[in-house]
Amino acid sequence: MEGFQFYFLVLFLASCVVGVAPNADVAASEHEKHNASKSDSNCGCDSTSRQTSAPTSDNHNINSKCERGCDTVSSTKITPQEAVDNAHRSTDNNSPYPRTNQMVFIKGGTFIMGSDNQIIVADGEGPARKVTLDSFFLDVHETSNAEFELFVNATGYITEAEKFGNSFVVETFLSKDVKDKITQAVAAAPWWLPVEKADWRHPFGPDSNISESMTHPVLHTSWNDAVNYCKWAGKRLPTEAEWEYACRAGKKDKLFPWGDKLMPDKKYRLNIWQGLFPKNNSAKDGYVKTCPVTAFPAQNHYGLKNIVGNAWEWVADWWHVRHSDQDVTNPTGPVSGVDRVKKGGSYMCIKSHCYRYRCGARSQNTPDSSSSNLGFRCAATTLPNYLMAEPPGGAKDEL
Numbered sequence: 001m002e003g004f005q006f007y008f009l010v011l012f013l014a015s016c017v018v019g020v021a022p023n024a025d026v027a028a029s030e031h032e033k034h035n036a037s038k039s040d041s042n043c044g045c046d047s048t049s050r051q052t053s054a055p056t057s058d059n060h061n062i063n064s065k066c067e068r069g070c071d072t073v074s075s076t077k078i079t080p081q082e083a084v085d086n087a088h089r090s091t092d093n094n095s096p097y098p099r100t101n102q103m104v105f106i107k108g109g110t111f112i113m114g115s116d117n118q119i120i121v122a123d124g125e126g127p128a129r130k131v132t133l134d135s136f137f138l139d140v141h142e143t144s145n146a147e148f149e150l151f152v153n154a155t156g157y158i159t160e161a162e163k164f165g166n167s168f169v170v171e172t173f174l175s176k177d178v179k180d181k182i183t184q185a186v187a188a189a190p191w192w193l194p195v196e197k198a199d200w201r202h203p204f205g206p207d208s209n210i211s212e213s214m215t216h217p218v219l220h221t222s223w224n225d226a227v228n229y230c231k232w233a234g235k236r237l238p239t240e241a242e243w244e245y246a247c248r249a250g251k252k253d254k255l256f257p258w259g260d261k262l263m264p265d266k267k268y269r270l271n272i273w274q275g276l277f278p279k280n281n282s283a284k285d286g287y288v289k290t291c292p293v294t295a296f297p298a299q300n301h302y303g304l305k306n307i308v309g310n311a312w313e314w315v316a317d318w319w320h321v322r323h324s325d326q327d328v329t330n331p332t333g334p335v336s337g338v339d340r341v342k343k344g345g346s347y348m349c350i351k352s353h354c355y356r357y358r359c360g361a362r363s364q365n366t367p368d369s370s371s372s373n374l375g376f377r378c379a380a381t382t383l384p385n386y387l388m389a390e391p392p393g394g395a396k397d398e399l
């Protein structure tokens with residue numbers, strides 16, 4: 001409880017420094033390319049980082065030598081081969097969700113990562129630099145609740161949010177009952193609240209559940225949780241370079257996976273926020289919160305779904321905002337850091353506050369952080385055996 005109050009203090013101090021953004025509903029301009037004003041970057045994203053000084057037991061001290069991410073599936077201690085076998089088995093053990101996330105082959109090559117036309121300069125979106133990558137595989141979809149449940153059922157894995165006993169939820173989506181219990185925090189924090197007993201099974205507070213959203217992206221998974229899930233599935237997190245290469249799909253210096261216009265045919269191609277942020281998502285794109293991982297047509301020719309929008313996606317790299325403009329091959333990011341990188345934006349993103357549903361955009365959180373708009377998808381250097389054969393009935397969008 002004491003720790004919970006400390007969160008509040010940290011958030012309060014943070015909001016004093018940053019300043020609370022007005023609930024402006026700035027109409028999106030015709031031209032997507034422009035320099036960001038201050039408010040463009042104020043999505044409150046960094047309010048969702050657990051603080052080093054936040055409630056910690058020995059297990060949770062993010063300053064400890066080997067953080068929790070160094071260990072893999074610590075609760076089960078399985079070898080990578082066993083992990084792959086487990087993932088395989090879990091697809092035919094009478095689960096109501098037989099399909100495991102299919103992967104697309106991304107042929108290696110050279111591309112321009114970042115941009116010299118930076119939109120949110122403070123995020124380190126530039127400079128443009130030449131990056132060469134080997135071929136790899138990437139999940140077509142974000143990891144769904146159903147898939148994460150397969151993992152939890154098979155391993156008994158407990159997420160960091162469950163261990164901490166809390167996670168960050170957007171105030172707008174909390175029930176009145178839950179909000180009433182944390183009235184103090186409401187006054188100080190912009191719109192993110194640390195909510196007790198919020199976790200992947202209770203994404204919008206303890207009185208919410210996922211029974212109607214098994215096909216939606218799993219939320220409230222920390223970077224460490226994402227690493228453990230991918231390992232179990234015989235996969236790994238993509239590097240930031242791989243993620244961005246896959247997002248850009250061969251297009252040069254474009255904002256979105258399909259080009260520079262948000263809605264070239266006047267149709268939404270992604271799940272972001274419309275209307276009054278953060279009070280009322282008018283859901284012109286069809287969704288108030290997350291959408292199924294299979295929703296919307298593929299966003300580029302790789303067939304990737306919701307690579308931008310829906311849920312933020314953790315990538316492997318440590319966060320840093322200064323990049324060398326030297327040519328690099330298979331970059332894995334800085335060797336150390338405090339935060340990990342997340343990409344792609346979420347259903348919470350609106351141009352006026354979080355213009356980050358772009359391939360070159362980026363943000364960060366500490367690796368033990370989790371929130372109601374943050375998930376992940378996995379990559380692999382070689383396709384796991386169990387994905388080499390077509391799943392029963394073919395690779396359909398069943399999840």
Ligand SMILES: *[C@@H]1O[C@H](CO)[C@@H](O)[C@H](O)[C@H]1NC(C)=O
Pocket residue numbers: 034035
């Ligand atoms: C954006 O900012 C850069 C410098 O930060 C400036 O050179 C450029 O002209 C600006 N572009 C627009 C469209 O304002």
Ligand SMILES: *[C@@H]1O[C@H](CO)[C@@H](O)[C@H](O)[C@H]1NC(C)=O
Pocket residue numbers: 094095096097146147149150153
């Ligand atoms: C996980 O296990 C529970 C209890 O046995 C079961 O009801 C559920 O369907 C399983 N989930 C998946 C995704 O297989």
Ligand SMILES: *[C@@H]1O[C@H](CO)[C@@H](O)[C@H](O)[C@H]1NC(C)=O
Pocket residue numbers: 208209210211
């Ligand atoms: C899940 O939440 C819905 C309301 O959103 C409720 O109707 C349902 O009973 C809940 N399911 C469980 C298993 O608690």
Ligand SMILES: *[C@@H]1O[C@H](CO)[C@@H](O)[C@H](O)[C@H]1NC(C)=O
Pocket residue numbers: 275280281282
């Ligand atoms: C949200 O906005 C829509 C229109 O965009 C409006 O119809 C609805 O009443 C609003 N809801 C709330 C709770 O303000």
